[in-house]
Amino acid sequence: MTSQPKTLITSDEITNAIARLAGEIRRDYNGKQPLLIGILKGSFVFMADLIRQLDLPLEVDFVTLSSYGAAREASGKVRVVQRLRTPIKGRDVLVIEDIVDTGTTISFLLDYLRKRKPASLRLCSLTDKPSRRRVPVSIDYLGFTLPDKFIVGYGLDWNEKFRYLPEICFLEE
Ligand code: IMP
Numbered sequence: 001m002t003s004q005p006k007t008l009i010t011s012d013e014i015t016n017a018i019a020r021l022a023g024e025i026r027r028d029y030n031g032k033q034p035l036l037i038g039i040l041k042g043s044f045v046f047m048a049d050l051i052r053q054l055d056l057p058l059e060v061d062f063v064t065l066s067s068y069g070a071a072r073e074a075s076g077k078v079r080v081v082q083r084l085r086t087p088i089k090g091r092d093v094l095v096i097e098d099i100v101d102t103g104t105t106i107s108f109l110l111d112y113l114r115k116r117k118p119a120s121l122r123l124c125s126l127t128d129k130p131s132r133r134r135v136p137v138s139i140d141y142l143g144f145t146l147p148d149k150f151i152v153g154y155g156l157d158w159n160e161k162f163r164y165l166p167e168i169c170f171l172e173e
């Protein structure tokens with residue numbers, strides 16, 4: 001059995017962080033039509049809340065990535081399961097991620113996108129676990145820095161469970 005998730009970050013704190021991030025993004029992309037690329041599945045709740053605060057003529061697309069291996073550990077081998085439908089050459093691309101852990105997944109995706117020659121490429125992540133980093137990643141817009149705990153809720157899962165929780169929670173070992 002899994003332990004019950006415990007709240008780490010409340011809905012109010014998430015709302016405030018999204019308002020702050022939206023302010024930063026709105027300012028930096030003023031006059032532009034950015035393409036926001038969400039990484040499925042984890043980022044869909046965050047992305048839905050974020051885009052409604054941006055007030056920009058943005059477009060959205062999604063990629064699905066998979067990393068083989070156990071539920072709690074990305075194996076280091078990442079592949080694109082469902083690719084983009086939108087050409088990104090010359091676009092201002094902002095990638096939306098739920099969590100940067102070892103950095104393996106996001107650095108793979110950023111390399112993959114960079115090869116397709118966007119005009120600009122930045123990363124917005126809801127959360128970051130810097131203590132677990134193996135591949136360096138620079139996060140342009142960050143919601144929360146987290147301790148080394150396994151996080152669920154607000155889109156994030158453990159074995160596909162708990163994505164629906166409105167708060168950012170952690171599972172006790
Ligand atoms: P990375 O490649 O190690 O940075 O792992 C990133 C991916 O692993 C994220 O996009 C999540 O899908 C998943 N992940 C990493 N840490 C957690 C966590 O604490 N809870 C849920 N998923 C996680």
Ligand code: MG
Nearest residue numbers: 039042098099
């Ligand atoms: Mg993810």
